[in-house]
Amino acid sequence: MSKRVTLSRRHLLAGLAGTAALPVLAPRAIAQTNARLVVIGGGFGGATAAKFLKHFLPNTSVTLIEPNETFVACPFSNLVIGGQREISQQAFTYDGLRALGIDVVHQTAGDVDVDAHTVSLLEGGGSVAYDKLIMSPGVDIRWGALEGYDEAAAEVMPHAWKAGAQTSLLRQQLEAMEDGGLVVMSAPLAPFRCPPGPYERASLIAHYLKTQKPASKLLILDAKDSFSKKPLFLEAWAKLYPDHLEWRGAADFGRVVSVDAPTMTLSTDFEDIAASVANVIPPQKAGEIAERAGVADETGWCPINPLDFSSTLQPDIHVIGDATIAAPMPKSAFSANLQAKFCAMQIARQVAGLDLEPTVLANTCYSYISPDQAISITGVYSNADGQLASIDGAGGLSPENADDSVRTAEAAQADTWFRTITQEAFG
Amino acid sequence: MSIRISAPDTASKNEVIELKALIQHPMETGYRRNNRGEIIERDIITTFECTYDGDTVFQARFHPGIAANPFLTFYTRATKSGTLEFRWTDQNGQSWAETHSLTVK
Numbered sequence: 001m002s003k004r005v006t007l008s009r010r011h012l013l014a015g016l017a018g019t020a021a022l023p024v025l026a027p028r029a030i031a032q033t034n035a036r037l038v039v040i041g042g043g044f045g046g047a048t049a050a051k052f053l054k055h056f057l058p059n060t061s062v063t064l065i066e067p068n069e070t071f072v073a074c075p076f077s078n079l080v081i082g083g084q085r086e087i088s089q090q091a092f093t094y095d096g097l098r099a100l101g102i103d104v105v106h107q108t109a110g111d112v113d114v115d116a117h118t119v120s121l122l123e124g125g126g127s128v129a130y131d132k133l134i135m136s137p138g139v140d141i142r143w144g145a146l147e148g149y150d151e152a153a154a155e156v157m158p159h160a161w162k163a164g165a166q167t168s169l170l171r172q173q174l175e176a177m178e179d180g181g182l183v184v185m186s187a188p189l190a191p192f193r194c195p196p197g198p199y200e201r202a203s204l205i206a207h208y209l210k211t212q213k214p215a216s217k218l219l220i221l222d223a224k225d226s227f228s229k230k231p232l233f234l235e236a237w238a239k240l241y242p243d244h245l246e247w248r249g250a251a252d253f254g255r256v257v258s259v260d261a262p263t264m265t266l267s268t269d270f271e272d273i274a275a276s277v278a279n280v281i282p283p284q285k286a287g288e289i290a291e292r293a294g295v296a297d298e299t300g301w302c303p304i305n306p307l308d309f310s311s312t313l314q315p316d317i318h319v320i321g322d323a324t325i326a327a328p329m330p331k332s333a334f335s336a337n338l339q340a341k342f343c344a345m346q347i348a349r350q351v352a353g354l355d356l357e358p359t360v361l362a363n364t365c366y367s368y369i370s371p372d373q374a375i376s377i378t379g380v381y382s383n384a385d386g387q388l389a390s391i392d393g394a395g396g397l398s399p400e401n402a403d404d405s406v407r408t409a410e411a412a413q414a415d416t417w418f419r420t421i422t423q424e425a426f427g
Numbered sequence: 428m429s430i431r432i433s434a435p436d437t438a439s440k441n442e443v444i445e446l447k448a449l450i451q452h453p454m455e456t457g458y459r460r461n462n463r464g465e466i467i468e469r470d471i472i473t474t475f476e477c478t479y480d481g482d483t484v485f486q487a488r489f490h491p492g493i494a495a496n497p498f499l500t501f502y503t504r505a506t507k508s509g510t511l512e513f514r515w516t517d518q519n520g521q522s523w524a525e526t527h528s529l530t531v532k
Contacts, residue, residue, distance in 0.1 A: 251451055251496045253431050269447050269498070270431040 033351045035060050038119060038130035040109045040289060042066030042094060044073075045136030045321030045336030047425040050102050052341050053134075056348035063128055064097060065119060067108040071426065074194065075333045076418050077163040081171050082204030083212075084371045090163055092426040112293035114314045132347050135295060135302075135311075136321045136336065137287025138162075139193045142300065145283040146186075147258035156261040157278035160201075161193060173277045174205065179213040181276030184266050186256040187222045191301065192284050193322045193331045196228040196377070200367035201279070203233070206241035207370050218245045219273070221256045221266060225249040228330070229367060229377050232398055236369035256280075286323035293317065301325045306359050306383040308346035309339055318343050328390045329381050335363045337421055359383035362395070366414035373407035374414045432513055434527045438505035446477065446485075448513045449498040450523065456491035474516045475499065479529075480509030505531045 037060050039050045050064040071092045079085040094104045105128070110120035112135075118127040141159060143150050149157070160170040174183065183205060187198040202220050209216045218241075226249075227233075237245050248254030258267045264275045285291075285300030295302045295311040302319040303312045304326065311317045320343050321336035329335050338361055346356050364378040380394035398410060433447035450472065457469025469491065477485040484503040508531045516522040 253449065269449065269500075270433045 033057055033060060035131040035351050036129055037062045037132050037134075037347070038128055039064045039134045039136065040066075040112075040119065041136035041138060041287065041321075042068070042071055042097075042104070043136055043138050043321065043336065044333040044421065044425050045138075045340045046134070047071070047094070047097060048337045048340035049134045049136060049320060049344050050097055050104075051100060051425070052344035053347065054100050054102055056344055057351060058101075060351075061103065062101075063103040063105060063130075064094070065105050065107060065109045065121070065128065066094070067106060069093065069106050072163040072167075073333070073418075073422060074161075074163045074197075075421075077160070077167045078197065078201040078204050079368065079371070080163075080167050081160065081174070081201060082208050082368075082371065083171070083175075084204070087164070087168050087171075090167075092422055094426070096427050109289050110292075112289070112314075112317070114294060114317065117316065130316070132316055132318070132351070134318045134320060134340075134343060134347070135290060135293060135323070136319070136340065137290045137323045139284040139286065139322045139331070140288050142283040142285050146188075146256065146280070148261065149259050149280055149282050153259060153261035154280070157259060157264070157275075157280045159280055159282055161197075161281055161284070170277070170279055174208060177213065177216065177276050180215040181213070182274075183209070183216065183218045183277045183279070184273055184275035185218065185220045185279045185281065186259070186266055187220060187224070187227070187281050188283050189223045191325075191327065191331065192281070194365070195330050195332075196233075196365050196367045198222075198281050199227060199229070199233045200369070202245060202247070203236060203241070203367070203369045204371070205279075206237070206245040210241055210244045214244075216244070216276075220245070220247045221254045221268060221273070222247065222249045223255040225251050228365070229375055229397065231400055232375045233367075233369070235400060236373075236375070240370055286319075290319065290323050295319050296323070297325075299325070305386060306388045307386075308350070308356060309343040318347065326388050328379060329361060329363055329388050330365060330379075332363055332365050333421060334365065334417075335361070337425060338362060359388075361388070364417070366410065366417060368411065368414065369407065372411050373404065374411040375407065376410055376414070430513070430515075430523060430525045432525050432527055434511055434529065436528075437530045437532060440505065440507075440531050442505045443502050444505050444529075445500065445502055446511070446513075447498070447500045448475070448477070448525075449496060450515050451496050452515070452517075454489070454491070454493055454495045454497065458491065469518065472497065472515045472517050476514050476516075477501070477503075478512045478514075479503060480507060505529060507531050 037053045039046045054062045073090045108122040110122040120127045158166045158170045160166040256266050286296045290296040302323045304324050309318045320339040322331040361381045366376045368374045375398040378395035380391045381388045429451040431449045455470040459467045475487040485501045511527045514524040
């Protein structure tokens with residue numbers, strides 16, 4: 001049974017994740033278009049979108065606005081925290097995109113004028129005009145949503161939910177901690193970036209404690225009772241880290257209601273817990289530019305039409321990636337990458353006067369449970385009356401109680417996936 | 428049944444104090460079916476009461492719409508030293524209670 005799921009999933013992804021599956025545009029239609037296409041945000045969504053807009057519409061001008069000259073990838077950054085990778089291995093530049101003729105502008109997008117169809121640039125001044133705009137703003141932290149957790153607190157109790165300095169800080173704190181310490185992680189309610197991310201991180205921290213600081217322990221305080229791949233994670237934790245990892249859900253009074261950085265205390269409704277190292281994964285929202293552009297709603301996230309990922313709130317703006325309301329499709333690099341390709345294709349077809357293709361999307365999230373073992377979940381999604389919906393019977397989870405060889409093989413697949421997706425977005 | 432209470436040990440006279448109470452309970456609605464299609468029997472807590480030195484200071488009635496592990500936060504005024512009792516009673520009359528002593532200075 002489980003084998004069949006794995007095979008069908010691979011077969012499916014081979015079709016969906018590659019560009020080969022995207023329909024080809026009529027060459028004449030391409031030649032006639034010279035639309036100005038602008039992308040805000042150079043993560044997995046934005047970088048891929050810029051690349052595929054240029055691929056589908058080679059005669060158009062494609063501009064990517066991204067403040068950072070180096071992109072630091074979140075996927076695999078838990079392996080940096082666990083001590084298996086260096087943060088430098090997470091860094092990617094935009095040279096590959098420039099070589100394709102994409103105009104990469106390293107500035108912060110200030111405001112989007114939806115009437116004038118322009119994006120202002122903060123540092124250099126001036127603005128960029130667009131006919132179609134793709135926004136891939138990622139996530140920002142909802143500072144203050146968890147009492148006591150502000151930007152200053154994050155320097156003491158890192159979130160490490162945006163890869164870079166925060167990732168390194170958490171790693172350094174774990175290395176500096178004396179054996180016998182208590183590491184506490186606070187996990188938020190959905191929706192948040194990378195649903196299985198906290199639990200992959202917990203696995204790798206527990207592995208570090210078990211092998212390097214065996215008198216220490218990790219306690220996960222969770223605001224919810226269920227989470228992505230829970231049975232597989234619980235199985236792995238019971239087998240691999242019985243003495244080094246404890247998970248406490250909402251029903252077991254695990255919800256953190258406030259933190260106090262000076263005393264390194266996390267408080268639930270009934271208890272104050274002092275941590276040696278605290279990793280607070282806080283509530284999140286769409287990247288701030290989404291609010292300024294008027295594409296985020298009162299939830300803080302961006303509603304889209306699954307037909308082409310166009311914003312339901314503003315004309316000629318499309319939103320992709322973590323910032324979107326795309327559930328049941330999760331907020332992942334895989335989702336952002338595929339949404340980017342799909343959105344670029346639909347825009348190219350619109351610009352070229354062709355009919356849109358039906359929406360079929362997929363996602364796989366790999367999670368490491370130890371440095372050389374991984375598990376995964378795959379979903380396939382279609383457009384059901386303006387809402388993304390899972391296609392029943394498609395996709396699946398890694399089998400429970402599987403052989404170590406199954407888990408090791410999935411770790412190898414995860415590694416290949418990371419090399420492929422980063423090459424596709426930035427190579 | 429596992430119960431958690433959060434209440435101060437001491438308070439000054441006339442101070443408004445926050446009380447929190449959580450009980451682990453499935454709050455089975457009686458409307459759900461199991462994987463054989465059979466109705467899962469209703470099993471809910473129907474009342475909650477908090478008494479302060481014998482006087483009722485907070486009361487709640489629960490219905491099938493209340494989620495599992497009901498969690499209440501409420502306030503009362505600290506008037507005198509005494510015992511706070513938190514009591515949950517289910518549809519069959521079975522009840523669970525927890526006490527907490529409060530010293531008023």
